[in-house]
Amino acid sequence: xxxxxxxxxxxxxxxxxxxxxxxxxxxxxxxxxxxxxxxxxxxxxxxxxxxxxxxxxxxxxxxxxxxxxxxxxxxxxxxxxxxxxxxxxxxx
Amino acid sequence: xxxxxxxxxxxxxxxxxxxxxxxxxxxxxxxxxxxxxxxxxxxxxxxxxxxxxxxxxxxxxxxxxxxxxxxxxxxxxxxxxxxxxxxxxxxxxxxxxxxxxxxxxxxxxxxxxxxxxxxxxxxxxxxxxxxxxxxxxxxxxxxxxxxxxxxxxxxxxxxxxxxxxxxxxxxxxxxxxxxxxxxxxxxxxxxxxxxxxxxxxxxxxxxxxxxxxxxxxxxxxxxxxxxxxxxxxxxxxxxxxxxxxxxxxxxxxxxxxxxxxxxxxxxxxxxxxxxxxxxxxxxxxxx
Numbered sequence: 586x587x588x589x590x591x592x593x594x595x596x597x598x599x600x601x602x603x604x605x606x607x608x609x610x611x612x613x614x615x616x617x618x619x620x621x622x623x624x625x626x627x628x629x630x631x632x633x634x635x636x637x638x639x640x641x642x643x644x645x646x647x648x649x650x651x652x653x654x655x656x657x658x659x660x661x662x663x664x665x666x667x668x669x670x671x672x673x674x675x676x677x
Numbered sequence: 678x679x680x681x682x683x684x685x686x687x688x689x690x691x692x693x694x695x696x697x698x699x700x701x702x703x704x705x706x707x708x709x710x711x712x713x714x715x716x717x718x719x720x721x722x723x724x725x726x727x728x729x730x731x732x733x734x735x736x737x738x739x740x741x742x743x744x745x746x747x748x749x750x751x752x753x754x755x756x757x758x759x760x761x762x763x764x765x766x767x768x769x770x771x772x773x774x775x776x777x778x779x780x781x782x783x784x785x786x787x788x789x790x791x792x793x794x795x796x797x798x799x800x801x802x803x804x805x806x807x808x809x810x811x812x813x814x815x816x817x818x819x820x821x822x823x824x825x826x827x828x829x830x831x832x833x834x835x836x837x838x839x840x841x842x843x844x845x846x847x848x849x850x851x852x853x854x855x856x857x858x859x860x861x862x863x864x865x866x867x868x869x870x871x872x873x874x875x876x877x878x879x880x881x882x883x884x885x886x887x888x889x890x891x892x893x894x895x896x897x898x899x900x901x902x903x904x905x906x907x908x909x910x911x912x913x914x915x916x917x918x919x920x921x922x923x924x925x926x927x928x929x930x931x932x933x934x935x936x937x938x939x940x941x942x943x944x945x946x947x948x949x950x951x952x953x954x955x956x957x958x959x960x961x962x963x964x
Contacts, residue, residue, distance in 0.1 A: 600926060600929060600930070600933075602933040602937065604906075604907035604908045604910075604911060604936060604937065605906045605907040605908055607906070607907075607908035608908075609908060609911050609929075609933060611925075611926055611929035611930075613925070613926060616922065616925055618915060618921075618929060620908050620911070620912060
């Protein structure tokens with residue numbers, strides 16, 4: 586079975602403000618406000634380049650960002666799961 | 678309506694109609710120094726009406742109606758008509774205000790900048806704002822802080838201050854008796870007595886101020902100042918707002934701008950003089 590691929594809403598649908606190491610997000614389609622920690626905002630930004638599975642997303646993240654703690658497929662998969670439950674990403 | 682009264686509080690004009698004269702007489706006394714609505718136009722209407730027609734005379738009870746209503750709100754006895762009018766004004770603001778982000782908070786101004794204090798009922802935010810208003814600050818409001826969605830400034834909303842229980846004695850020792858309304862005993866929140874803001878607060882009700890400090894006071898604890906993370910402040914303020922959700926993106930932007938630009942702290946205090954000292958210290962640090 587192929588690994589699931591994920592997409593996020595376009596940039597205009599999400600407002601993101603960094604506050605003290607965390608970020609608050611306003612998701613316009615749902616009107617919901619969320620608080621997220623790294624690497625969730627980075628995952629949402631990286632998904633705007635196009636649909637990706639966990640491995641592709643990790644490659645994008647490692648190319649664009651320098652995280653304090655090393656992240657792997659398991660971390661990306663766990664955050665994607667949470668973001669999907671929050672309605673911020675969905676299956677492509 | 679049989680009896681009517683209209684006045685302007687900061688950027689909001691109210692019209693209060695009542696089936697009885699007594700609640701409006703009490704209200705007129707508290708709001709005697711407030712200006713008439715700008716251009717004669719009112720933003721919100723509150724109606725104090727009998728729950729049933731015969732309840733105007735028979736065991737009179739006041740139901741709070743208006744542009745916006747809570748269908749389950751219990752009527753109050755006529756002796757608490759003034760409280761019903763105040764609750765009615767709060768209700769119209771909480772349910773109908775769309776021009777400002779409404780924070781359940783008190784606020785006061787000094788040197789052109791605004792202090793915002795928010796906390797649960799009983800935390801002392803009203804009392805502290807009322808005290809500061811008599812000690813060199815300009816009271817902006819004790820119940821709602823209005824954050825302008827366009828420029829991020831705080832607009833004054835100096836309604837009559839709602840003092841409860843112990844706070845009544847604190848302010849009676851600070852303020853002349855003619856600024857108080859009647860003591861309303863046996864309300865759901867104990868004894869309530871309204872205090873008319875002083876002349877400085879009324880004269881400045883058109884003057885906005887840039888928010889400069891956010892405090893979360895808590896009464897009844899040993900003196901302490903604790904930092905609060907910005908993300909936590911953001912979420913606490915969404916909970917303290919009655920219209921954050923309905924404002925959508927505009928509310929988010931206004932609140933993110935406020936939290937990102939203001940220092941903040943939680944303060945615990947055992948008595949009001951300690952609290953005023955803490956506020957003044959933190960204000961100097963924030964300058």
